[in-house]
Amino acid sequence: MSENGNGTIVEVNELVKKFGKLVAVNGVSFEVDSGEIFGFLGPNGAGKTTTIRMLCTLLRPTEGSARVAGYDIVNQPSGVRRSIGLVAEKLILYERLTALENLWFFGRMNHMATSDIRERSESWLKRLGMYEWRDKLAGTFSTGMKQRVNIARALLTEPSVMFLDEPTLGLDPQTTRAIRQFIKELAEAGVTVVLTTHEMAEAEALCDRISIIDQGNIVALDTDTNLKKLLSDDEGAVVDVEVEGMSDASEAACSGLECVSAVAEPEAGRLRVTASGKGAIGQIVDSIEQAGGVVKRMNTLEPNLEDVFLHLTGTEIRDEVSNNIPTGRPMHGRSAGKRVR
Amino acid sequence: MKRLMKRALDFLGDSGQVTKKDLKDFYRDRARIISFIIMPLFMMLLTGFIFPSQGSLKDVPVGILNLDKASPGQVSLSDQVISTLSSIQAEDSTKKVMIVKPVQNEATIKELIQRQDLSGAIIIPENFSNGLTKEHKQQTITIITDQSNPQISSILSTMLDKVFDSMGKKMSTIAIGSLIQPKLSDASMSALISPMAVESKGLVPGKPNYFQFVAPGVIAMVTMMAVMMGLAGSIAREKEQGTLDGILVAPVSRFSIIMGKTGAQTVRGLMQGAIVLILAMTFFHVKIYGNFLIMLAVIILGIFSFVGLGILVSAAVEEQETAMTIMMTVTFPMLFLSGAFFPIQQMPGFMQAISKCVPLTYEVQALRQVVVLGAGLGEVLKPLLILLGFGVVTLAISIPAFKRVVTR
Numbered sequence: 001m002s003e004n005g006n007g008t009i010v011e012v013n014e015l016v017k018k019f020g021k022l023v024a025v026n027g028v029s030f031e032v033d034s035g036e037i038f039g040f041l042g043p044n045g046a047g048k049t050t051t052i053r054m055l056c057t058l059l060r061p062t063e064g065s066a067r068v069a070g071y072d073i074v075n076q077p078s079g080v081r082r083s084i085g086l087v088a089e090k091l092i093l094y095e096r097l098t099a100l101e102n103l104w105f106f107g108r109m110n111h112m113a114t115s116d117i118r119e120r121s122e123s124w125l126k127r128l129g130m131y132e133w134r135d136k137l138a139g140t141f142s143t144g145m146k147q148r149v150n151i152a153r154a155l156l157t158e159p160s161v162m163f164l165d166e167p168t169l170g171l172d173p174q175t176t177r178a179i180r181q182f183i184k185e186l187a188e189a190g191v192t193v194v195l196t197t198h199e200m201a202e203a204e205a206l207c208d209r210i211s212i213i214d215q216g217n218i219v220a221l222d223t224d225t226n227l228k229k230l231l232s233d234d235e236g237a238v239v240d241v242e243v244e245g246m247s248d249a250s251e252a253a254c255s256g257l258e259c260v261s262a263v264a265e266p267e268a269g270r271l272r273v274t275a276s277g278k279g280a281i282g283q284i285v286d287s288i289e290q291a292g293g294v295v296k297r298m299n300t301l302e303p304n305l306e307d308v309f310l311h312l313t314g315t316e317i318r319d320e321v322s323n324n325i326p327t328g329r330p331m332h333g334r335s336a337g338k339r340v341r
Numbered sequence: 342m343k344r345l346m347k348r349a350l351d352f353l354g355d356s357g358q359v360t361k362k363d364l365k366d367f368y369r370d371r372a373r374i375i376s377f378i379i380m381p382l383f384m385m386l387l388t389g390f391i392f393p394s395q396g397s398l399k400d401v402p403v404g405i406l407n408l409d410k411a412s413p414g415q416v417s418l419s420d421q422v423i424s425t426l427s428s429i430q431a432e433d434s435t436k437k438v439m440i441v442k443p444v445q446n447e448a449t450i451k452e453l454i455q456r457q458d459l460s461g462a463i464i465i466p467e468n469f470s471n472g473l474t475k476e477h478k479q480q481t482i483t484i485i486t487d488q489s490n491p492q493i494s495s496i497l498s499t500m501l502d503k504v505f506d507s508m509g510k511k512m513s514t515i516a517i518g519s520l521i522q523p524k525l526s527d528a529s530m531s532a533l534i535s536p537m538a539v540e541s542k543g544l545v546p547g548k549p550n551y552f553q554f555v556a557p558g559v560i561a562m563v564t565m566m567a568v569m570m571g572l573a574g575s576i577a578r579e580k581e582q583g584t585l586d587g588i589l590v591a592p593v594s595r596f597s598i599i600m601g602k603t604g605a606q607t608v609r610g611l612m613q614g615a616i617v618l619i620l621a622m623t624f625f626h627v628k629i630y631g632n633f634l635i636m637l638a639v640i641i642l643g644i645f646s647f648v649g650l651g652i653l654v655s656a657a658v659e660e661q662e663t664a665m666t667i668m669m670t671v672t673f674p675m676l677f678l679s680g681a682f683f684p685i686q687q688m689p690g691f692m693q694a695i696s697k698c699v700p701l702t703y704e705v706q707a708l709r710q711v712v713v714l715g716a717g718l719g720e721v722l723k724p725l726l727i728l729l730g731f732g733v734v735t736l737a738i739s740i741p742a743f744k745r746v747v748t749r
Contacts, residue, residue, distance in 0.1 A: 056590050060748050077748075081592040090583025094362065096369040108358045109591035111351065137369070153587070 009034040009161055009192045010055065015064035017050050024050040026216035027064065032194055034160075037187045039207030040196040041309065047216040048196035049089060052163050055194070056086050069160050082110075085154035087164040091146050092153060095139030099130055099149045102138055103156055110157045117156065124152035128182065144175030151179070155186075162186060164195040168202060180206055200305040210305070214313040224305065231274065231303035231311055238303040239281060241271045243293040250293035257283055262310035272301070274311045352600075355593040359601020363575060364608060377609065381563045381616040385625075388555045388682065398496055399431035404444040404453055404462035409469035418470040418512075422482075425508060426463070426501075438500070454487050461486050461497050473512065510534050544714055545630045553628070556621040557708035558681025560614045561643055565701055567610035568603070568644050569651045569672055573664035575602055576655035585747070595744040603648050607641070614640055630715030639711060639721065639728075643704030646728040647675075649735025656743040679705045700731040 010032035017025040025047040032038040040048040053059040055068055057077040065072065071079030086092070093102055100121055107117035125131040128148040138146060147167070154162060164183065168176040183206055187193050197203050203210050204224055211221040220227060231238055243250055246269050254273060255263040259280040264272040273284055285295050301307075367373060403426070409419035427441040444450050444462060453459040464483040472478045484501050486494035513534050518524065525533065576599075579585035588598055621627035629636060650671065658664040677683070678692065679701035685693055696702050703724035710716035710724075 056586075058586055058589055058748060078592045081590050084590065086586065086590045088583055088586050090586070092584050092587030094366055094584060096366045097362065101365070105358060105362045106587055106591065109355065109588055109593055111354075111592065 007034045008032070009070075010038070010066070010068050010194060012051075012055070012066040013064050015051065015054060015066055016062045017047075017054060017059060018062045023216050025054070025061075028213070028216075028218050029064075030211055030218060030221055032161075032192060034192050035187060035190050036208045037183065037193040037195065037206050039203045039210045040194075040213050041198070041200070041203045041210050041305070042196075042213035043198055046213045048198075048213055049165055050216075051213070052086075052165050052194065052196060055080075056084060056163055057081060082157070083160050085157060085159035085162045087147075087151055087154045087162070087167050089165045089169070091150050093138045093146055093150050096137060098135050098137055099125060099141075099152075100134045102149060103153055106153050107156050112157065120156050120158070121152070124155050125149070128152050129178075144171050147171060147175065147179065151182070159191070161192045161194060164193065166196055166198070168197075168199070176202075200309065204305050212309055212312055219312045220308070227305065227308045228303045231276075231307055237275055237280065238301040238307045239273050239275065239284065240299045240301050241273060241284065241288065241295055242297040243269055243271060243288055244296050246271070246288075246293045247291065250288045250291040253287040253291040254284055257287055259283055262307070264310075272307075274303070274307050276311070352594060352597045355597035356601035356604055359588070359598055360604035360608070363602060363605035367605070367609065377567075377613065378616065380566075381559075381613045382620065384559050384563060385617055385620045388552070388559055398438050398493070398500070399434055399436040401439050401460045401493065401497060402442060402458060403439045403497070404442050404450050404459045406444045406447065406450060406462060406464045408467040409465050410467065411470040415470060415474065418473055419465045422465065422505075422508065426504065429500075429504065450485055454485070457487075457489075459487070460490065460493050463501065550626065552621065552625040553713055554709070555682060556617070556625065556627045557712045558679070558705050559621070560617050560640065561679070561701055561704045561708055562676055562681050563617050564610035564614045564640055564644055565647055565675070565704075566672055567613050568606045569647060569654075570665065570668050571606035571609055572602055572648065572651040573655040573658065573668050574661055575606065577658055577661040577664035580659055581661055589747060595747060596740055599652055599740065599743055603652075606651075607644050610644055611637075611640065627712070629712050631711035632717065635716075635718055635721065636708065636711045638718075639704060639707045639725065642725055642728040642732070643700070643708075645732040646700035646704065647731070647735070649732060649737075649739040652739040652743050653735070656739065656746040675699045675701050678702065681705050700728055703727045703731075 008031045012030050014027045016027050054061050057080050068080045069083035103121040130148045212219050259277040260275045262274040407419050411417035429438045431438045450462040462485040469480050472480050654667050678696040678699045685696050707721040707724035
C-alpha cells in the first residue's frame, strides 16, 4: 500500500471535466484518508461517476490534478491502475465466461502470478458466498450474484483503494445488506473505499465522511453527524407541522418563504419543512395560517441526511436526470417543487 | 534491455489473454457461431451459382422469327439453322442451351422480351435459303438482345456469333469444294476458308472458370468482413456492456488490448476463409496453383492492411449498432471497388483510380495471382509491399487515436 505520510491516499485538486460545453465536474477538491469509507452523495448526473472515472484513469481531466495512492492520475496512470480496484456502474463481467474464468482473465490482465490468482479467487469467492458457483457461466447468475463476483474481481489485486460506483444499485435488500457489510469489513481491513450513491441510507450506514455533490460541485463535505448539525443548530431546523384544512395554497405559501429551503408532504395534513434563520418557525406558522390552514401541532425533528441534502441543494434526489434538476443552485436555494417522497 | 524484454513479453502475454478470452466468448455464443459458418457458405453458393458463365447457360428462351420461304423441292437452310440452334448441348448438363420458340412477327418479339418470356430472338430473313443457294448473296441474320440483362445478352450473342460463323464456314466449304477441281484435302480447304485459326490457351491447365476468378475475391472479402465487423463489434460491445473498463483499469497497454482483439478476429477471419476455400475446392473445382503458404501470407497481410481502419472506427464509436452500420458503409464499396467480383478493367477511369486506393484491391490481385496463376513470392512482392504500407500507415494513425479516445 503506498500512500502519503499524512495518511491521505486520495488527493484531489480543483478537478474539472468538460464534455464539449457540458461541465460535468466543476472544480472539485477533497482528500480521502487511508482506510476511510468516503462517499459521494448526489443525484444522477451530479458528477459522481465522472469524478470516479477520472480518479480511475478512465477519463482525462480537463483541468486540475489528483493523486491516488501517491500516483498522479494523468502522468502515472499505470501506478494508479496497480493500486486500485473498480466496481463500476455497469458490471465488469463477461457473461459467457464462468465466475472463475472471469477472475482468471482479470488476474492475468493485472499480471498476477497464477498461484495468487488461484488462491485469491478461491478466498474472495468463498467470502462473498459465490464459491459453489465458480464454474457456472456468469450470464446465468442473478444481478446480486453477478455483483458479488464483480466485487471479487475488483479485489483480486488486493488494491489499496476501492472505487465503488453505486455498488448496490438495483440489488435486492439481502444482497444490499450483505454488500454493505462487506464494504465495512474491507475498510476495517485497511482498504480505502470511495463510493458513490444516490441513496441516503447507504451513505448514512456506510460512510465515514460524505461529500454531497450537485451540478458538478461539492456543496458539503463532512461526517454524517456534522452534516446533520447544519440543520439542528440555531441556523437551521426541520419541523413537522400538522395542519388542519391544509391546501396546496398553504404548502405553496410555506415554500415561498425566504427562510424555507424545502417542504415535503409525508402524509395528508402534515408538512415536513426544512428552514433556517431566526424567526423561521414563526414565519412558517404565519404563512400557513394566512393561506387558510390552522396549525394544530408542531415538532422539531431530528434531521436526516435527506433533509440536509434538500437544504443544501434545494432539490430532491431523483432517479432520473431527465426530471430536470433545477440548475445553478446556491447553497440555500429554494425551488418550487420541493416535495420529498 | 531486460526491461524491454519484459515489456515485450507482457505485451504478448496481455494480447494473448485478450485473444483467448475473445475466442472463448465467441465460441460459446451459438448464434454467432452459426452465422460464422453460414456467412461464407452463403457467399460461396451465391457467387458460385448466380454469376453467369457461358458454360452455365441453359434453357434460355430464344425466339425465332423465320421469314424464309424455301422454294418447293429445295432444302430449307433456315430449318437446318433452327435445328442446329435447338440442339446445342449445355455444358456439364443434359439440358440444351436454348429453348427455341417460333415467333410470328417482330411485334411479338418485342412483346415477349418485354414480358421477359424471351431472353433474345433471332430473325432469319425472307430470302435466306434461295439467296444463299441460288443467288449467292450474303444473308444477314439479325440477333435481338434483351438490354435489361446485359450479361446474358452478351453471352448469348457471342455464342450465336460463333454458331453462325461455324455454320457459314461449313457452307463455304461445300460451295467452294464444288467449284475447285481436283478436290483439296480437308486441311487445305480449312486453310483456304479460314486461313487463321485462334486457339486460347490458359497459363495453367484447365478451362477458365468464373469461380476460379471469384474464389480469391470471396476469401479476401470474407476475411475482411470478419476482421472489420468483428473488431468494431467486439470493442463496441465491450464499451456498451462496460467490460472494457475492467481491462482499461488494468495496467496493460492500450496497444496490447487492440492487438489481442485483432488476434481473435484474425483467427475467426482465417477460419472463415478456410471454409470458403474448402467449399470452393470441393464443390467448385477451384484449384490452388500457387504455394499455400504464400496464399496465407497474402491473406494475413491483407488483414493487416485494413485492421487500422477497423480500429479507427471502433475507437470512434460507442455502440455496437453504429459500429456495424459504419463498417457496412466502409466495407461494401471496398468490396465492389476491389475487383473481387467484377474485373477492375471494366470500370470507368475514375473508379479505377479509386480502386487503387483500396487495400483490398491489392489483396484480391495478389491472391488471384497466387491461386489462379501459380505466382511465386517474387511476382506478388509489389502488392504485398503495398498492403504492408497501408497497414503501417493506418495503424500509425489509428493506435494513437484509439489510445486518446478510450481515455477521453
